Amino acid sequence: MIKVLGKPENQMDSDMIKILVIDDEKDIRIALKEILEKAGFEVDVASNADDGLNLLREDGADLVVTDVIMPGKDGVETVNDIRAEFAGTKIIVMSGGGNVAPMEYEPGTIKTSAYLASASVAGADLTLTKPFGRQELLEAINTLIAE
Numbered sequence: 001m002i003k004v005l006g007k008p009e010n011q012m013d014s015d016m017i018k019i020l021v022i023d024d025e026k027d028i029r030i031a032l033k034e035i036l037e038k039a040g041f042e043v044d045v046a047s048n049a050d051d052g053l054n055l056l057r058e059d060g061a062d063l064v065v066t067d068v069i070m071p072g073k074d075g076v077e078t079v080n081d082i083r084a085e086f087a088g089t090k091i092i093v094m095s096g097g098g099n100v101a102p103m104e105y106e107p108g109t110i111k112t113s114a115y116l117a118s119a120s121v122a123g124a125d126l127t128l129t130k131p132f133g134r135q136e137l138l139e140a141i142n143t144l145i146a147e
Helices: 026-038 049-059 075-085 112-122 134-146
Strands: 018-022 042-046 063-067 090-095 126-129
Touching: 018 026, 018 049, 026 042, 026 134, 042 049, 049 063, 049 075, 063 075, 063 134, 075 090, 075 112, 090 112, 090 134, 112 126, 126 134
Parallel strands: 018 042, 018 063, 063 090, 090 126
Antiparallel strands: none
8 A cells, every 4th residue: 555645754845746737628727636636736827838838947856747638738748748748747647538438430539548558658756547446546656756
Protein backbone atom coordinates (compact mmCIF):
# COMPACT_ATOMS: atom_id res chain seq x y z
CA MET A 1 0.00 0.00 0.00
CA ILE A 2 1.26 3.47 -0.85
CA LYS A 3 1.25 6.03 1.93
CA VAL A 4 -0.65 9.06 0.67
CA LEU A 5 1.18 12.22 1.59
CA GLY A 6 1.82 15.48 -0.17
CA LYS A 7 4.64 16.37 2.15
CA PRO A 8 6.85 14.13 4.26
CA GLU A 9 6.79 15.03 7.95
CA ASN A 10 10.41 16.22 7.88
CA GLN A 11 9.86 18.50 4.87
CA MET A 12 9.44 22.25 5.31
CA ASP A 13 6.33 23.99 3.95
CA SER A 14 8.42 25.75 1.30
CA ASP A 15 9.31 22.32 -0.08
CA MET A 16 5.68 21.17 -0.43
CA ILE A 17 4.97 19.30 -3.65
CA LYS A 18 3.19 21.62 -6.08
CA ILE A 19 0.62 20.31 -8.54
CA LEU A 20 -0.99 22.15 -11.44
CA VAL A 21 -4.43 20.93 -12.54
CA ILE A 22 -5.59 21.88 -16.04
CA ASP A 23 -9.19 21.05 -16.93
CA ASP A 24 -11.89 22.95 -18.77
CA GLU A 25 -14.60 21.59 -16.46
CA LYS A 26 -14.97 23.76 -13.36
CA ASP A 27 -16.41 20.96 -11.21
CA ILE A 28 -13.42 18.73 -11.98
CA ARG A 29 -10.96 21.52 -11.14
CA ILE A 30 -12.69 22.22 -7.82
CA ALA A 31 -12.90 18.53 -6.88
CA LEU A 32 -9.28 17.78 -7.74
CA LYS A 33 -8.03 20.89 -5.94
CA GLU A 34 -9.93 19.90 -2.80
CA ILE A 35 -8.73 16.28 -2.89
CA LEU A 36 -5.11 17.25 -3.49
CA GLU A 37 -5.01 20.03 -0.89
CA LYS A 38 -6.51 17.69 1.73
CA ALA A 39 -3.72 15.23 0.87
CA GLY A 40 -1.14 17.94 1.64
CA PHE A 41 -0.23 19.20 -1.81
CA GLU A 42 -0.02 22.82 -2.94
CA VAL A 43 -2.38 23.18 -5.92
CA ASP A 44 -2.86 25.67 -8.75
CA VAL A 45 -5.69 25.29 -11.27
CA ALA A 46 -6.23 26.51 -14.82
CA SER A 47 -9.25 26.23 -17.09
CA ASN A 48 -7.29 25.84 -20.32
CA ALA A 49 -3.89 24.84 -21.60
CA ASP A 50 -2.60 28.34 -22.30
CA ASP A 51 -3.45 29.58 -18.80
CA GLY A 52 -1.92 26.41 -17.37
CA LEU A 53 1.32 26.90 -19.26
CA ASN A 54 1.49 30.52 -18.11
CA LEU A 55 1.00 29.41 -14.48
CA LEU A 56 3.71 26.80 -14.95
CA ARG A 57 6.07 29.46 -16.30
CA GLU A 58 5.25 31.90 -13.47
CA ASP A 59 4.95 29.62 -10.46
CA GLY A 60 6.36 26.25 -11.54
CA ALA A 61 5.00 22.85 -10.51
CA ASP A 62 6.42 19.46 -9.70
CA LEU A 63 3.58 17.67 -11.43
CA VAL A 64 0.81 18.55 -13.88
CA VAL A 65 -2.56 16.80 -14.06
CA THR A 66 -4.27 17.74 -17.31
CA ASP A 67 -7.39 16.78 -19.18
CA VAL A 68 -6.76 15.66 -22.73
CA ILE A 69 -9.99 16.86 -24.38
CA MET A 70 -10.30 20.63 -24.00
CA PRO A 71 -11.35 23.50 -26.24
CA GLY A 72 -8.44 25.25 -27.91
CA LYS A 73 -5.17 23.50 -27.22
CA ASP A 74 -5.80 19.89 -26.27
CA GLY A 75 -3.96 17.82 -23.69
CA VAL A 76 -1.62 16.18 -26.21
CA GLU A 77 -0.39 19.59 -27.41
CA THR A 78 -0.13 20.63 -23.76
CA VAL A 79 2.07 17.64 -22.97
CA ASN A 80 4.30 18.51 -25.96
CA ASP A 81 4.63 22.12 -24.73
CA ILE A 82 5.39 21.06 -21.15
CA ARG A 83 8.02 18.56 -22.33
CA ALA A 84 9.63 21.26 -24.51
CA GLU A 85 9.92 23.80 -21.66
CA PHE A 86 9.87 21.74 -18.47
CA ALA A 87 11.32 18.34 -19.33
CA GLY A 88 11.55 17.21 -15.70
CA THR A 89 7.96 17.99 -14.75
CA LYS A 90 5.85 14.86 -14.20
CA ILE A 91 2.60 14.72 -16.18
CA ILE A 92 -0.62 12.80 -15.64
CA VAL A 93 -3.17 13.02 -18.45
CA MET A 94 -6.80 12.18 -17.76
CA SER A 95 -9.75 11.72 -20.07
CA GLY A 96 -13.33 10.68 -19.91
CA GLY A 97 -14.29 12.07 -23.29
CA GLY A 98 -14.62 10.34 -26.58
CA ASN A 99 -16.13 6.87 -26.55
CA VAL A 100 -15.17 4.70 -23.62
CA ALA A 101 -17.03 1.51 -24.50
CA PRO A 102 -16.19 -0.62 -27.54
CA MET A 103 -18.61 0.12 -30.34
CA GLU A 104 -19.20 -0.24 -34.05
CA TYR A 105 -16.93 1.76 -36.31
CA GLU A 106 -18.03 5.38 -36.61
CA PRO A 107 -16.00 7.66 -38.87
CA GLY A 108 -14.60 10.65 -37.01
CA THR A 109 -15.09 9.04 -33.61
CA ILE A 110 -12.05 8.82 -31.37
CA LYS A 111 -12.07 6.58 -28.33
CA THR A 112 -10.73 7.66 -24.93
CA SER A 113 -7.99 5.02 -25.21
CA ALA A 114 -6.73 6.67 -28.43
CA TYR A 115 -6.54 10.08 -26.76
CA LEU A 116 -4.66 8.66 -23.80
CA ALA A 117 -2.33 6.63 -26.04
CA SER A 118 -1.51 9.81 -27.97
CA ALA A 119 -0.78 11.61 -24.70
CA SER A 120 1.56 8.80 -23.64
CA VAL A 121 3.42 8.99 -26.93
CA ALA A 122 3.72 12.77 -26.47
CA GLY A 123 5.40 12.25 -23.10
CA ALA A 124 2.76 11.83 -20.39
CA ASP A 125 4.16 9.83 -17.49
CA LEU A 126 0.81 8.31 -16.58
CA THR A 127 -2.77 8.31 -17.85
CA LEU A 128 -6.07 7.97 -16.00
CA THR A 129 -9.52 7.29 -17.41
CA LYS A 130 -12.36 9.28 -15.85
CA PRO A 131 -14.06 8.54 -13.65
CA PHE A 132 -11.29 7.52 -11.27
CA GLY A 133 -11.27 7.40 -7.51
CA ARG A 134 -9.48 9.61 -5.02
CA GLN A 135 -7.15 6.79 -3.98
CA GLU A 136 -6.26 5.93 -7.59
CA LEU A 137 -5.32 9.56 -8.26
CA LEU A 138 -3.26 9.92 -5.09
CA GLU A 139 -1.44 6.63 -5.67
CA ALA A 140 -0.61 7.71 -9.24
CA ILE A 141 0.76 11.04 -7.99
CA ASN A 142 2.77 9.46 -5.20
CA THR A 143 4.22 6.88 -7.61
CA LEU A 144 5.46 9.66 -9.89
CA ILE A 145 6.87 11.92 -7.19
CA ALA A 146 8.72 8.98 -5.64
CA GLU A 147 10.64 8.40 -8.91
